[in-house]
Amino acid sequence: DAGITQSPRHKVTETGTPVTLRCHQTENHRYMYWYRQDPGHGLRLIHYSYGVKDTDKGEVSDGYSVSRSKTEDFLLTLESATSSQTSVYFCAISSGKSADTGELFFGEGSRLTVL
Amino acid sequence: KNEVEQSPQNLTAQEGEFITINCSYSVGISALHWLQQHPGGGIVSLFMLSSGKKKHGRLIATINIQEKHSSLHITASHPRDSAVYICAVKVDSNYQLIWGAGTKLIIKP
Numbered sequence: 255d256a257g258i259t260q261s262p263r264h265k266v267t268e269t270g271t272p273v274t275l276r277c278h279q280t281e282n283h284r285y286m287y288w289y290r291q292d293p294g295h296g297l298r299l300i301h302y303s304y305g306v307k308d309t310d311k312g313e314v315s316d317g318y319s320v321s322r323s324k325t326e327d328f329l330l331t332l333e334s335a336t337s338s339q340t341s342v343y344f345c346a347i348s349s350g351k352s353a354d355t356g357e358l359f360f361g362e363g364s365r366l367t368v369l
Numbered sequence: 370k371n372e373v374e375q376s377p378q379n380l381t382a383q384e385g386e387f388i389t390i391n392c393s394y395s396v397g398i399s400a401l402h403w404l405q406q407h408p409g410g411g412i413v414s415l416f417m418l419s420s421g422k423k424k425h426g427r428l429i430a431t432i433n434i435q436e437k438h439s440s441l442h443i444t445a446s447h448p449r450d451s452a453v454y455i456c457a458v459k460v461d462s463n464y465q466l467i468w469g470a471g472t473k474l475i476i477k478p
Contacts, residue, residue: 296455297412297468312465344412358402358457358466360412 257281260345260361268369273332275364277345279325285348285356286328288312288320290341291363297344303328335368342366372396375456375469383477388443390472392456395437400459402466403430403441407452415441415454446476 257280267273277286288300289312299312301320309320317339321329332339343364350356373394382388392401403415416423416430418439423430427446432439443450456469 296470297457299465302465346412357417358404358414360404360414362411 258345258347258359258361260343260364262364263362264365266367266369267335269336270334273335273366273368275330275343275345275366277328277330277361279328279347281347281349282325283347283349283356284325285350286322287346287348288318288328288330289344289346290314290339291344292341300330300343332366335366337368340366340368371470373456373458373467373469375454375472377472378470379473379475381475381477382446384447386446386476388446388450388474388476390441390454390456390474392439392441392469393437394439394456394458394467396458396467397461398434398437398458399461401432401439402457402459403439404455404457405452406455406471412455443474448476448478451475 259278261276285304287302289297290300291297298314300314300318301309301312303309303322306322306325319331345361347359348356376391400417400419402417404412405415406412418430418432427444429442453471453473455471457466459466
């Protein structure tokens with residue numbers, strides 16, 4: 255268990271409102287990821303982080319921003335939520351000293367509905 | 370063509386059967402992951418492989434780097450093994466993973 259928690263687990267919001275999802279880990283791992291999972295698409299990478307203040311875009315980063323001011327927290331922000339961002343969001347961490355060597359651990363997911 | 374292909378997409382079997390799920394990839398990789406996701410549930414890492422074979426309980430994972438192919442085997446399958454099994458590869462010199470589409474496994478009692 256990598257001590258990874260996501261919050262909130264469920265959220266319903268309206269189009270145009272800002273939303274922040276939080277991923278918190280207790281193990282001090284370097285690599286953290288935000289994915290979204292939609293029917294027919296599998297997991298798609300939104301953003302990832304390889305250290306404090308070190309982040310980069312994934313394949314579906316438009317409309318999302320992230321921040322990592324502390325090792326343990328990786329925040330995903332939707333500045334102005336749209337219905338196309340209705341999805342299940344998963345945070346993941348890699349336990350290794352490099353991204354090549356680490357086992358993956360996932361949070362329980364955050365279900366976001368944008369009305 | 371997807372860089373990571375899983376087969377079959379769907380598999381239904383009877384309890385006790387030996388199950389094989391395949392993953393083929395077309396890129397150079399440094400590691401391959403097998404993960405499990407139960408319906409409505411979270412995602413659990415089963416194996417991470419860079420060569421050879423790993424075993425955990427009734428699950429066995431193998432990888433052939435030269436052939437760019439990995440298999441996940443389940444021996445003495447049980448209804449609780451019903452889940453989606455996902456293969457993901459860690460591309461050389463890249464932080465990202467490339468994900469397979471998943472194999473939905475149903476084990477009937």
